[in-house]
Amino acid sequence: MKSILITLASLLLPHLSGVTAATATPAKPNVVLIFIDDMGYGDIGPFGSVKNRTPNLDRMAKEGMKLTSFYAAPVCSVSRAQVMTGCYGQRVSIPGVFSPGSQHGINASEHTVAELMKAQGYATKAIGKWHLGDQPEFLPTRHGFDEYFGLPYSNDMMKKARVNGQLVVPLVRGEKVIELLTGDDQDRLTERYTDEAVKFITENRDRPFFLYVPHTAVHVPIHPGEKFRDRSKNGRYGDWVEEVDWSVGRVLDTLRELKLAENTLVMFSSDNGPWLVKGRDGGTAGPLRGGKGTTWEGGVREPTLAWWPGKIAPGGVCDAVAGNIDFLPTFVKLAGGTVPADKKIDGKDITPLLLGQTKESPHEARYYYSGYKLQAVRVGPWKLAIAPQNDGLGKEETPVPASPDKPRLYNLDMEIGEQTDIAAEHPDVVARLKPLAVKMAAELGDGKPGPEVRAAGFVENAVTLYPVDEGPKKAAAKKNANTPGASLENLRLGDILSGAQAPQVAHRPITITCEAETTSRDGVLVAHGGVAIGYTLYLKEGHVVFAVHNANRDIVRITSPEAISGKVTIQARLAADGAMTLVLDGKTVASGKADGTLTREPMESFCVGHDDAKTVDTYDGKTLFKGSIRNIRISTTESQPRQ
Numbered sequence: 001m002k003s004i005l006i007t008l009a010s011l012l013l014p015h016l017s018g019v020t021a022a023t024a025t026p027a028k029p030n031v032v033l034i035f036i037d038d039m040g041y042g043d044i045g046p047f048g049s050v051k052n053r054t055p056n057l058d059r060m061a062k063e064g065m066k067l068t069s070f071y072a073a074p075v076c077s078v079s080r081a082q083v084m085t086g087c088y089g090q091r092v093s094i095p096g097v098f099s100p101g102s103q104h105g106i107n108a109s110e111h112t113v114a115e116l117m118k119a120q121g122y123a124t125k126a127i128g129k130w131h132l133g134d135q136p137e138f139l140p141t142r143h144g145f146d147e148y149f150g151l152p153y154s155n156d157m158m159k160k161a162r163v164n165g166q167l168v169v170p171l172v173r174g175e176k177v178i179e180l181l182t183g184d185d186q187d188r189l190t191e192r193y194t195d196e197a198v199k200f201i202t203e204n205r206d207r208p209f210f211l212y213v214p215h216t217a218v219h220v221p222i223h224p225g226e227k228f229r230d231r232s233k234n235g236r237y238g239d240w241v242e243e244v245d246w247s248v249g250r251v252l253d254t255l256r257e258l259k260l261a262e263n264t265l266v267m268f269s270s271d272n273g274p275w276l277v278k279g280r281d282g283g284t285a286g287p288l289r290g291g292k293g294t295t296w297e298g299g300v301r302e303p304t305l306a307w308w309p310g311k312i313a314p315g316g317v318c319d320a321v322a323g324n325i326d327f328l329p330t331f332v333k334l335a336g337g338t339v340p341a342d343k344k345i346d347g348k349d350i351t352p353l354l355l356g357q358t359k360e361s362p363h364e365a366r367y368y369y370s371g372y373k374l375q376a377v378r379v380g381p382w383k384l385a386i387a388p389q390n391d392g393l394g395k396e397e398t399p400v401p402a403s404p405d406k407p408r409l410y411n412l413d414m415e416i417g418e419q420t421d422i423a424a425e426h427p428d429v430v431a432r433l434k435p436l437a438v439k440m441a442a443e444l445g446d447g448k449p450g451p452e453v454r455a456a457g458f459v460e461n462a463v464t465l466y467p468v469d470e471g472p473k474k475a476a477a478k479k480n481a482n483t484p485g486a487s488l489e490n491l492r493l494g495d496i497l498s499g500a501q502a503p504q505v506a507h508r509p510i511t512i513t514c515e516a517e518t519t520s521r522d523g524v525l526v527a528h529g530g531v532a533i534g535y536t537l538y539l540k541e542g543h544v545v546f547a548v549h550n551a552n553r554d555i556v557r558i559t560s561p562e563a564i565s566g567k568v569t570i571q572a573r574l575a576a577d578g579a580m581t582l583v584l585d586g587k588t589v590a591s592g593k594a595d596g597t598l599t600r601e602p603m604e605s606f607c608v609g610h611d612d613a614k615t616v617d618t619y620d621g622k623t624l625f626k627g628s629i630r631n632i633r634i635s636t637t638e639s640q641p642r643q
């Protein structure tokens with residue numbers, strides 16, 4: 001009897017221990033995130049497109065889940081910062097789009113989703129458009145990805161390469177530029193990205209992997225591959241959507257063929273809404289209002305799918321509010337990790353939504369930021385707008401007004417297109433949502449960065465990834481912009497100084513002094529910069545205005561309470577801490593606070609008595625000041641210059 005028991009036990013034990021081991025350490029699921037650029041809510045079959053044929057995405061939705069209230073940010077870099085950090089872009093000081101050679105990127109101290117997945121033993125790769133800084137410090141390989149292949153920014157950010165004189169974008173492998181791609185070369189990008197993705201999955205079939213595929217498609221300029229050209233019913237834009245669909249199909253087929261499908265979560269989404277002003281080269285937001293660049297639903301609500309056969313029930317629809325800030329905590333949880341608690345993040349684990357365990361959003365509210373301006377908040381079906389909203393990037397329409405005292409309210413379940421303001425009918429809802437907005441604005445900013453904002457990564461000497469030639473036209477225009485004989489020591493009405501001739505004001509205090517005499521009530525005294533960054537001293541209806549505009553911040557103005565007459569000595573100062581003062585004839589008449597010194601040199605010229613090209617503030621910069629401006633001095637030292 002005893003021997004039989006022993007025999008039974010010895011037979012059972014290996015089996016039992018096998019079960020125990022499998023339960024204790026379940027296979028870590030792979031995660032694939034396919035992220036499209038500028039694709040609209042209405043651009044694929046599962047979200048109602050009848051123009052673009054997307055059989056693979058249709059199948060993905062049928063086998064998986066459609067997320068209908070899934071949010072991004074209004075523009076590229078912000079959205080990508082959210083994916084990488086699990087935070088609203090504002091929290092990590094990425095409120096807008098990066099240009100080639102930008103000094104900023106994700107701060108090395110942030111925990112990126114790639115770093116956290118890597119810590120769980122995952123192979124990590126990014127394939128496609130990064131757009132979170134192109135300096136070596138900011139590339140994907142410095143933020144948790146073992147490998148990178150793709151364009152480090154948007155495909156329209158082309159510059160003239162010195163080597164061949166052509167407009168190109170750089171194709172990067174790892175941290176090296178391996179090719180400079182012309183427009184035509186971009187035709188093959190989707191195919192090349194897809195090949196890389198298939199290769200990576202195949203090579204890592206026996207270990208957990210995190211694959212991030214932020215496609216260059218379908219951002220203008222539109223470059224569908226040859227096999228897809230002139231195939232769709234929706235022009236070349238439709239052609240490129242259909243190529244993206246083919247690419248998704250290849251990734252899913254590869255997972256099926258390698259028998260990895262039941263151990264892989266694949267998510268598909270877009271970084272922001274369609275670029276509507278591009279006409280036929282832009283997508284559609286379907287029933288949503290607005291597009292890329294706006295906080296209307298069309299700018300930020302994305303066509304999103306989740307697929308994980310055997311785990312995510314087929315044909316599901318999730319209407320709960322979620323967003324790309326949730327990727328990080330969700331993926332890290334699935335990988336068996338925990339999100340470090342040393343830094344606050346905004347995202348939540350949405351696994352219970354994906355697995356059908358709940359229909360409730362884990363978010364108290366969803367916040368709609370444009371730059372550092374909080375424009376709206378959503379709770380359940382209710383969306384409260386508390387700031388003016390634009391209709392779309394590049395559109396010139398007047399923003400639709402709103403303010404905390406006069407907000408607009410929409411019920412998105414009743415009217416997804418945000419046309420009917422029902423704030424007056426629902427004061428209780430307004431009263432419930434407004435404090436949430438006020439709280440968030442106080443935290444992350446309401447026009448300028450709030451106290452909870454963490455610094456972005458910064459490098460002093462940023463360069464473009466490849467030597468560029470600005471071309472003789474632009475170089476000549478810059479050279480000629482300097483008024484012959486003009487210098488900072490001897491400034492006169494009408495002078496223009498550019499580049500190194502202009503005052504060097506980045507990270508420095510600025511003091512402008514001059515004597516002005518005029519009978520005119522409006523005119524520019526001194527201006528330096530354009531719409532993105534700069535400072536200006538001017539007259540408006542007789543009052544003296546000193547305005548400072550820092551990148552990604554609201555313009556800050558201080559104005560003399562009295563209108564001036566006759567001759568007046570003016571001193572305007574921006575101190576190192578951002579304090580602004582305006583002194584007329586030795587008497588301080590106005591003060592204010594900007595958020596520090598300018599973060600970079602203005603690109604536009606320094607002008608006396610006018611404001612050429614793009615103006616710093618809203619006024620007539622072309623008409624020369626009527627009167628005299630004398631003894632003009634610009635100081636950028638710590639101490640105030642003597643009068």
Ligand SMILES: [Ca+2]
Pocket residue numbers: 037038075076219271272
């Ligand atoms: Ca985009």
